[in-house]
Amino acid sequence: MSKKKNMYKLESLARLISGRTPEREQKEYYAETGTPWVKIENLDQGYIREASEYLSEQGKEKVNLVPENSVLFSIVGTVGKVGIAGRELATNQQIVSLIFDETRVLPLYGYYALRYHAEEIRKLSNQTTMALISRKTLGQYRIYVPDSLEKQQEIVDNLQRFEEIKLKKEEMRSRMERYEQVLFQRIFASQLRYGEKAKLRNYLKEPVGTGVPKNEEPNGEFPCVRLEDFRKTYLTGLHAGEKVEENAGADWAIDDKYRVCPGDVLLRNGKLILVDQAEDPLYLDRSVLRIVPDQGQILPEVLYAYLNQPCMDEVLYGARKEGDSRRRPIRAGEVEKLILPHLSMKKQEDYSRCLKKIREIERNLDREIALAEAAFSGMGWLLLRKEPEEEAKAETVSGVETEEAQKKDLETMKVPEQEAGEADQAEAGGQEETPEVVPGNAGQRTKRKRMELSKEQKRTAHLVLGVLCCWAPRDERTGAYCKRRQEIFRIAQPYFQPAAVSFADKKGQREYLLEKDFLTYRNEELSKRYDTPIYLLQELLQEGENGNPQDAHLAFQGEEGIATDELWSTAQIRQMAVHGWEMLMEYSGLGACGWLERGEN
Structure with missing residues (x-):
């Protein structure tokens, strides 16, 4: 056991x-x-029962067999699958392969x-030539493990429930891609088989170009389509925006003939992108x-x-010659x-028309x-993180401050007996005295009286x-x-990037993904629909009178990865809301009235 518990x-x-x-x-x-022989390309999370290659009975004798339920972790090249x-x-x-002692x-x-810690383990790899970690380095890595198998099972059940939602959405997404191909075959079946044929160059506006x-190439990064963009069949626009922001003010100029335009079909290693939107300046990589x-x-x-038909896979990215397992991408002339x-x-x-509707569904x-x-x-962050610090353990039991901790806080605040009584009366009357928290100092633990809302x-x-x-x-x-928004959220998080917001009502949740442009994260739909944030808030509050929505929840990128607002204390929520309300008023043209709320002379 390590020095830290569990x-x-x-x-x-x-x-x-x-x-x-x-x-x-x-x-x-x-x-x-026969026996599946698993390679990195077969590690796509979840259970592995089949592989692209198999071993015979003779082949089994030449390898290390691992039993069912062994956890497989890649350590070379793509570390962390x-x-x-x-x-x-x-x-x-x-x-x-990790064969866990199932009694523990x-x-x-x-x-x-291991999925949760994969990114952190990846940082331990040797990046001089190819990413690599040794079996010994992996074995030395520490994880948090509850002593109780029942507690472990509870954590697994929770994670599986959340992952199931994601898997169902991904299956729907895969079905839409398959539907694209089925629809194409049904509409053009006879013409594909019997239609007159000609070389593709006769259908092109210009010769096939490269990047x-x-x-x-300019020095440093520039906004271009790269390998990671081909994970989707359309351009997201985020990659380009991030590159421009990282190199704001960079001195580079690229010929417009390399700029991506709507209507382009992009091809790399057999993967295709149909460019239907290209709002950001985006250029072609030479590959x-x-x-x-x-x-x-x-x-x-x-x-x-x-x-994009399945029969074109080998043509666009196929073997160099018959019997050769090595593949190469098709060339422009080909x-x-x-x-x-x-x-x-x-x-x-x-x-x-049909494909445009399919694309809209796929984006959603x-x-x-x-x-x-x-x-x-x-x-994962909530359930698999390291054990809380000992100081926090001593001060809280099941989320409630111990009597000792409360006494310590009161002594630190040095509240006179009379003032404390007045504060209690004010609280009973529905008014709360909230200590000021300065944005930017959220990393420090401030001693304060616990406030409730x-x-x-x-x-x-x-x-x-x-x-x-x-x-x-x-x-x-x-x-x-x-x-300013970042400064407000530093009250609770040293680093904050909003990722998603959901408004919960009796029927379920309305979820809004926050997308990044050149400068900030926002939901484009809501930002377009409401000229000022007060209009949006007013509508939500009016709906609230009828029990809809009942609450709002945030998912954000913090220091420890993706997390939710459940981690914030009541005092932090109250203080951020006060600053946030002032900011919403200002950006709604009501900033001049702020002195009325603050009670200034």
């Missing part, structure tokens, strides 16, 4: 087994079916703990191909769908030689997935803070608004 090294909780690769030259070691064995299997040497640690608890050449269709002959949505059937414009327009699902991920990560006051405070996060001006005041 903090254990992984090597004290589990056996760590390295993977192995049987000799490739020995074909008899491999088979079509996690899975759990759904059956007996083997792995290659890029993966370490539930395998699923170990699995979730900024190496000799023309990306740009295909610009002649829209008088073929619409971008249709060309994208044709190239793209132009692809054969494309003639498709009627009427059917193209029908498909284009992606926002919901991001919210579900934030909620899941927040639960009524249920209605707390709800109102939550709504004020929810509006403060959701709304932001869409003009030159944005930067100042963001800076």
